[in-house]
Amino acid sequence: MKRRQFIGVLGAAATLAVGVRAAKNGKPKYVFLMIGDGMGVAQVRIAERYARMKAPAKDFRLAMNRLPVKGLTTTNDASGAITDSAAAGTALACGTKTLNGVLGLAKDKETPLRSAAFDAKEAGKKIGIVSSVPIDHATPAAFYARVPARAMYYEIDEFMLQSGFDYFAGETMLGRGKAKDKVPVDRLVKNAGYRHVRDRAGFNALKKGDSKVLVEYDLGYAIDTKAELTLADYTRKGIELLDGENGFFMMVEGGKIDWSGHANDLATNIHETLAFDDAVAVVLEFCMRHPDESLLVVTADHETGGLKLSPIRSPRLVPVIDAQHYQGAHFIDQIKKWKKTGTKTVEQVYDHLVEGFGLDEVADITKSTLLQAIEATLSADSTDARSAEIQKMYGKKNAAVVAFLHEVAARTGSRWTSFTHTATPVQTTAYGRWADRFAGENDNADIGKNLRDLVASA
Numbered sequence: 041m042k043r044r045q046f047i048g049v050l051g052a053a054a055t056l057a058v059g060v061r062a063a064k065n066g067k068p069k070y071v072f073l074m075i076g077d078g079m080g081v082a083q084v085r086i087a088e089r090y091a092r093m094k095a096p097a098k099d100f101r102l103a104m105n106r107l108p109v110k111g112l113t114t115t116n117d118a119s120g121a122i123t124d125s126a127a128a129g130t131a132l133a134c135g136t137k138t139l140n141g142v143l144g145l146a147k148d149k150e151t152p153l154r155s156a157a158f159d160a161k162e163a164g165k166k167i168g169i170v171s172s173v174p175i176d177h178a179t180p181a182a183f184y185a186r187v188p189a190r191a192m193y194y195e196i197d198e199f200m201l202q203s204g205f206d207y208f209a210g211e212t213m214l215g216r217g218k219a220k221d222k223v224p225v226d227r228l229v230k231n232a233g234y235r236h237v238r239d240r241a242g243f244n245a246l247k248k249g250d251s252k253v254l255v256e257y258d259l260g261y262a263i264d265t266k267a268e269l270t271l272a273d274y275t276r277k278g279i280e281l282l283d284g285e286n287g288f289f290m291m292v293e294g295g296k297i298d299w300s301g302h303a304n305d306l307a308t309n310i311h312e313t314l315a316f317d318d319a320v321a322v323v324l325e326f327c328m329r330h331p332d333e334s335l336l337v338v339t340a341d342h343e344t345g346g347l348k349l350s351p352i353r354s355p356r357l358v359p360v361i362d363a364q365h366y367q368g369a370h371f372i373d374q375i376k377k378w379k380k381t382g383t384k385t386v387e388q389v390y391d392h393l394v395e396g397f398g399l400d401e402v403a404d405i406t407k408s409t410l411l412q413a414i415e416a417t418l419s420a421d422s423t424d425a426r427s428a429e430i431q432k433m434y435g436k437k438n439a440a441v442v443a444f445l446h447e448v449a450a451r452t453g454s455r456w457t458s459f460t461h462t463a464t465p466v467q468t469t470a471y472g473r474w475a476d477r478f479a480g481e482n483d484n485a486d487i488g489k490n491l492r493d494l495v496a497s498a
């Protein structure tokens with residue numbers, strides 16, 4: 041497994057004090073909104089606890105927790121329901137609440153809303169939209185698209201390419217799979233005049249001054265070894281490409297925190313939160329070099345998984361988390377294969393998973409639970425009508441793997457209580473002269489309203 045390096049560990053809190061020199065128009069030149077998708081307070085805390093136990097400095101804090109202004113943000117959709125990423129993304133982007141599933145439109149699903157990204161563009165700023173998941177997924181799409189249903193990926197891609205924004209970077213474009221009888225997505229990208237970057241060499245070749253760039257490259261999962269680029273790399277490149285006289289607005293999303301929350305995969309969740317925080321560290325370092333002109337807001341769109349923490353700091357946290365080398369889906373794929381070929385017995389699968397998750401001694405009662413889950417999985421009907429995309433997002437709820445993932449969490453003193461989003465408020469932290477606007481208790485739509493005001497020209 042790739043060992044994390046703690047980048048951007050900044051100095052003492054005192055150095056976070058911001059200057060008083062007035063920025064142009066009294067508004068920030070550089071505006072960053074960073075969204076941990078599904079990143080609840082508990083997810084942030086356990087990731088920080090893990091990182092601190094591994095870090096050389098005993099007082100280590102995540103970059104997002106070093107920001108001087110703190111707030112607590114409510115996330116419900118316009119009807120009061122537990123939000124999805126589309127409604128929450130729209131509230132954060134446009135300052136108006138809408139219904140679940142809707143992007144960039146009011147709750148009547150018709151009235152167009154306007155995002156901070158378009159306000160910033162009108163004010164002469166450059167725009168970057170960055171995510172660790174597909175670029176046309178709900179959270180990034182909330183900043184440029186207007187559709188009544190978040191799964192309208194092809195239409196979302198059309199909005200993306202018509203936006204004229206300067207830098208997009210994400211895992212892929214889901215609209216490609218919906219382009220039957222339509223102009224292929226890759227041709228749309230070309231026709232819109234975007235430079236389409238799909239490999240690492242092309243990414244590395246991007247340099248200051250390049251504009252209309254669309255990076256489509258899968259970052260993978262931070263827990264796996266295969267990721268060659270990181271969200272921090274995407275973010276750093278964005279700063280390099282977008283910096284200029286009028287400044288820029290950049291949205292950065294850590295999207296797989298949510299996916300691993302749906303999967304109840306704690307080790308993967310912690311690594312995704314830390315990968316997101318690495319990107320925050322890159323931004324914070326930039327902001328501290330431009331303290332009078334920068335605003336950084338770090339928040340989440342909702343909590344996912346109902347993660348419950350024990351009050352006691354578990355000394356087993358680091359060894360248990362480090363013993364898992366792959367995200368849970370890796371094991372799901374293996375079990376699926378064995379089930380199809382019928383080549384492994386329940387005991388053999390058990391031995392494999394015990395090794396795969398790095399569990400040391402297993403109590404008899406736990407073993408019998410795990411064996412039952414494996415048996416249920418191997419004998420269950422294999423028909424699953426859900427699309428591959430939903431499976432990728434939400435996991436296949438493979439009973440055997442979920443049982444092992446829950447055992448991993450239990451060993452750290454934590455527990456997942458849901459496979460879905462919850463209504464728990466999320467934390468918001470901010471840095472910069474304008475950060476006070478995000479302090480205290482607020483609503484996700486307030487964040488959007490304040491951002492829109494701050495990026496707009498005077």
Ligand SMILES: [Zn+2]
Pocket residue numbers: 077078124125126298341342
């Ligand atoms: Zn979300």
